[in-house]
Amino acid sequence: MFKITLKDGSIKEYNEPKAIIDIAKDISEGLARVATAGLINGEVEDLRFVVKEDCNLSILTFEDEEGKKAFRHTAAHMLAQAVKRVFPNTKLAIGPAIEDGFYYDFDVEKPFSQEDLDHIEEEMRKIAKEDLAIERFELPREEALALMKEKEELYKVELIEDLPEGETVSFYKQGDFVDLCAGPHLISTKVVKAVKLMSATGAYWRGSEKNKMLTRVYGTAFTKKSDLDAHLERLEEAKKRDHNKLGRELGLFTTNEAVGQGLPLIMPKGAKVLQILQRFVEDEEERRGYVLTKTPSMAKSDLYKISGHWDHYRDGMFILGDPEKDEEVMALRPMTCPFQYMIYNSDQHSYRDLPIRYGETSSLFRNESSGEMHGLIRVRQFTLSDGHIVCTPEQLEDEFREAVDLIKYLMTVLGIEEDVTYRFSKWDPNNKEKYIDNAKAWEDTQDKMRKMLDHLNIEYKEADGEAAFYGPKLDIQFKNVHGKEDTIITVQIDFALAERFGMVYVDKDGQKKYPYIVHRSSIGCYERTLAMLIEKYAGALPTWLAPVQVKVLPISEKYHDYTEEVVRKFRLNGIRVEADYRAEKIGYKIREARMERIPYILVVGEKEAENKEVAVRSRKNGEEGAMALEVFIERIKKEVEAKER
Template structure:
């Protein structure tokens, strides 16, 4: 007999070899119907998995991440079987479940069309109706390679050859279709209820543009058709908010093939929003004791070799010159830290000088793969609110706390604080060559950082292998309208670079010590922040952020001079104002201003001109009636000053 401890803490004994499904059935028929997989001692397993020792078991439904993964991963296998049935010459690559569905990458000469997706969806429905059992089996490495070679699957062969020697190599068979897979899966294809293929696109094998371009099909799956329909409706709404679409329609940014991928052009309105954000950040940082620096966009490779970026980050840099030709080699900066460290090293510091808080609006360059770039989210040149705090070990927690307080203030002001999650990103002890410093140093600083995060009552998840090469970090994550998660703000505790860069301070005992360094952004990348705000507000930004805050709409020519007088008064109050003097009907002008998402439209006719007033139409509150020019100017100026949302 073996002892199974369930999620609620209760325990029960079962025969050795009892399956997870049988455990569910012993509890209740309803749970057995809802269960999709089980988590055994932290690992998600199929319902058919046999339990052969004492363990902790959680039964997973679609409400659980592991259950959704098993459900949608099974759907990806049904898709790949459908593709092989309809297009037998296709080669299979990978097909994982993802947060909102699944995808599968295929090597094929064709570009999958919407018509192809419709045919594949029908074939998937046939496979679901066939209710094919998913049967797991394992093979020794040589036999596994031979099986995939016989099936003409070179990508699977490549994956098998890269597995560690001790790794178990497993496959899943459903009818006449077999795929290399670690699982888990549903017991049979018939357990799937509602599936939909969403799109097809190109994707480089392993995300590397040097590799072959594959065809990727995205899909999703739900236990009920009503849930699928609701998701598709939400997706359609999300498309309307997509910054890549809406940002262009509102003339905030554009791209140009002749300039290059990942190099967006901020148009006047977009540039004005970013300027407003930068002034907000720089003023607030100055208020909190930051000192401003301005450093070069490039440096000799010597600097990056000293900091370690050349050894650990060179592939992500733009390099100028050829080392093999004995030329002076330069690199466009991927981050600002080594430059600000050299400012610190320009003179000797006492412990009384610390902490020093450096801030800079930094333009950075990163050689992103073409397949990774997207709108304003991931680009090759971007501007960031970068900062580095140099402090003693005793000051570390208080300075970290101050950084988090600044970040939360920024996010609350922008209205995005409730839309983010926190990730404690740690090193990977099994991949030590990625990092500098010893295992003891890494564990010590991670323990210190975990303690600080707990003191701050931050609700975070831990992620191994996501740390910077010089220290662990707190990543603040946000999702775009399509559910993809990106890091928008980071705070990193650096225990290593001060020693590499020979940064010291003189302590109370007149001894030289290496400081701690906190790397941080207060608002992150301005381009990415703009994308988030476009999607958050569907382009209807809070008034203080709007590139045009009030638009004057004179009825006819004789009202133009008064409109310009009102505009001058508003501009003196700091209000970004435009006057629409086109020879168009007032209804047309109002509709256009509404499409531009202008916060206030001010109509001027005879009555307004005679009474020194404006007829105010608010984007948010509709018709506000006639206000005196001074009354409206004071109202909007206060709204801008307080950064009201």
């Protein structure tokens, strides 16, 4: 006899082993029909998993995150089965569930066209109608290898060969289709009816540019067609907000193959937005006691060897020269910290000097892989609101709190504070190559940071293996319109580099001691922040941030002189303005200005010229009618000064 404690606290007792799906049927037939997996003592298990002893069990459905993954993982297998039916010579790679859907990588003679995807999608619906039972079976490693070699699935063979000898390998079978997989999966294909294949792109096998380029097919699946339709509607809205599309249409940035991938060209309007942001951030940092530095964009490899970047980050750096041949090798900087540490070391310091808060708007360079780069979000050269706070142990929590307070203030002004989540990024003790090997320092520093975060009442998730190589960090995360999560801002506690650089201060007792260092970005990477703002506001940036705040439209050539007078007054008052002098109909000019997301469109004609007025059309309120020019100038100045959204 053993007991199973269910999610609601009730208990089921059995005197013989029972599969999770049978326990679900015992609870209710309705639950069994929608069950996708089980959660036993916190571990996700396949519905076929046999329970033999006391445990806590939750039956997962599509409403649960892990249940959704099992459902979509089955959809990925159905995709692979459909592809093999339509294109029998295709070789299978991998096909996991991902957020909002699934993908599968294929080795095909030529990439799939949209017509191919439509055909494959139709075949997936047939597989659902066939109601194929999904069976799990296991083989010893050698038999598993023989099976995949017989099927000429070279990628599956490679995966099995990576497993230790003596390993048991699991497979799933549906009809005549067999795939190497750990699961979990549904019981049958029949419930996966609402599917949509979204796109086909290139993807390197195992994510390495050294390997073959495969074709990756992305798809999504839901239990109901209505939910799929709603999801597709949301995706259409996301496309309208996609900064990579919208930013180009609005003339904020562009790219050019001759310049290179991951090297966006910021156009005048985009450069103006970045300038406004930079001035705003630097002025606020100065108010909070930061001192400005300006350091080189490159340095000798010697500097990076001291910091540890040469050992832990070299693959992500652009190196100038050959380390094997050249006497002096340089590298473009991926971070600012070693440079600011040298500024600290240029003078002696007492505890009375601390904290010292260095701030710098830095151009940084990171050798991102081609598959990772996207618009302004992930690039090879970017501009960071970088900073390092050198402080005593007693000052550490206050300085950490002040750094977070600055970040929260900036996010609130920009209107993004509700769109972010927080991640406490820790080291991975099993990955000694990635991190400075000092377990005690890691645990002590992580304990300190956890207490600080708890004192700040920040709701956060912990993530192993996401720390910087020299210390834990608070990562502020955001998702772009397509659901991809990236870090925009970080605050890090560094326990190691002060000692490496010989950074000391003389304490009250006359002894030299190593300070703590807080690495932080106040608004993160400016390019990434611009991308987020474009998507947040669908290109309609708040007036204080808009590259053009006002557009003046004369009704005809007779009013060009008055238009020029209006433009001059705006510029004298620091208002960013453009005028449209083209001989086009006024309705056409208004429509174009609206497409540019300009906050205020002002029409001037005979009445406005006579009365020194402007006819106001605002993005927020629509037609507002005639207004005295001076009154409108004061209104917009107040709006900009208050940084209204």
